[in-house]
Amino acid sequence: MTWPDGQGSSRFDDAPPWRRASARARLWFPVVFSLVVQGVGTAVVVRLLGLPAPAAAVAMTVAVVGPLALLGARRHPGPVAAVVALATAVDLLIAPEPGPPPVSLAFAVVFGIVRGARTWVVASIASAWVGVLVLAPALGHEWPPGRIVLSTVALLVLVLVGVSVRERRERAVEFRRLAAQRRQSAEQAERVRIARELHDVLAHSLSQISVQAGVGLHLMDVKPEEARAALASIKSTSKDALDEVRSVLGVLRGDDDVPTSPARGLADVDSLVDGVRRSGIEVSVDVAPDITETVSTTVGAAVYRIVQEALTNVVRHSGAARVEVRARIEGGAVVVSVADDGRGPDGATEGNGILGMRERAALSGGGLTAGAAPSGGFLVSASLPLGATA
Structure with a gap:
């Protein structure tokens, strides 16, 4: 049997007891109520009018047929x-x-229209009502015009009630669908944000760890002091990465006990550069002196992550010997660039790193380009509005 939610009996069987009771009540109430009103009312009318037995039997039968037929209204409205x-x-x-x-x-009438059988309903009541108006005079029944008008209006009102209820239900269904869609979009956006954060943190840190581990292995026997320094750098980088990962995961879980690290910004670019320098790459930094106080925390964090990912790509892919990091304010926007003298783009499809940088710039209302530098090598350049708050 199909129940009020429009689903099959298996869903009803799996529902909690209170919901099964509610569904049964909604199914049986129209039947019982109609039987009481029409059955008892017809019995009283038959008695008062003194109808002969055959006519009384037909009247009582007809009085209960309609209510009992409602048992199938949900499946065959x-x-x-x-x-x-x-x-x-x-x-x-x-x-x-x-x-x-x-x-x-x-x-x-209301059930039929609500459950999508409007054509059936309108055709049925129109045919029945026209039949009554045509056959009643032939049987010697004279109805006053007022009763005909009132009955016709009542039928129209029933149809309008059914249409109104159906439209309200359709709006409710559409509202729930849009709410679920918005919730799904928000969840997807949050997953992308978390993935981007973890990628930026782990890719940068693991790249440095890989390079420093290679240095340590190479110098372990010939220059133990430098090898020890490489191991110390690995330890420091690992600790910083773990702290950032814990912070990101703590936000994801909503865990108040996990300390959240302050948002990284332009003031932390030097620490990024130091890690790259320990990899043997020469890095120059040109950051406007007043830029740290001018940009918002949000823009500063976005710039930091863009520089971080750009430097990670330099270490992992470019084979560069020198990198230049610049940040300045131009026309109400922060313009940051990372240029290296490496091999330049290899023609392959952009990876997750560049995609993540573009997303960060777009979320702040800016844009980012990445490709071959005019003088050779690879250039990443981003422009972010100063007033961005995303």
Whole structure:
């Protein structure tokens, strides 16, 4: 059986007890209520009018057919509406005097329209009502015009109620769909952000560790002091990387016990450069003296991560001997560039590092270019608005 949520019986069977009870109540209430109103009301009318036994039997049968037909309204709303409309028409023709209200017809009309059987419903009640108006005079029943108008208006109101309920449900479904879509988009954006943070931290640190480990192995026997310095650098880099990873994961878990590191910014570029220098690459830094106090924390963090990833790519891929890092303010924006004298672009597809740098620049309302430098080597250049807060 299909229940009020439109799903099959297996979903109903798996539902908690309170929900199963609620579903049963919604299923049986229209049936029981209609039976009570129409069955008891018809019995009273039959008794008051003194109908003969055959007519009374037909009237009572018709009075319960509509309510019982509602049991199938959730699975077959259209045919049920047709059956109830026919039963109501027969009842009106048997006992033309005003009797109990056709409650089952009201439920059938609203249920049918809500569950997408509007054509069935409109065709059924229109045919039944026209049939009553045509056959009633032939059977010698005279209905006052006021009753005809009132009944017609009542049918139209039922149809409008059904349409209104259906539209409200459709809006609710669409709202839930959009909310789920927004939630999914937010979750995806958060996953991308976390992946970008972890990539920037780990790629930079592991690149330095790899280079320093190679230096340590090479110098272990011939220059033990320099090898020891390389190992100390590995230890320091590893500790910094672990602290940053813990901070990122703590934010992801919402763990208040995990200390969060202060946001890295332009003031921390020197520490990045020191690590690259220990890899044997000459690095020059040209940062405008007032830039640290001018840019926001958000922009400073974005610049830091862009420089970090650019330097990581230099260490891993360029084979460069020299790198130049520049940061300055031009026209209301921070312009940062990292240029090396290495082999330049190899024509391969951009990797996650450059993609991550572009995303960071875009999130701050800026842009980033990466490619061959005019004088050879590779150049990464980004421009970020000073007022960015993303």
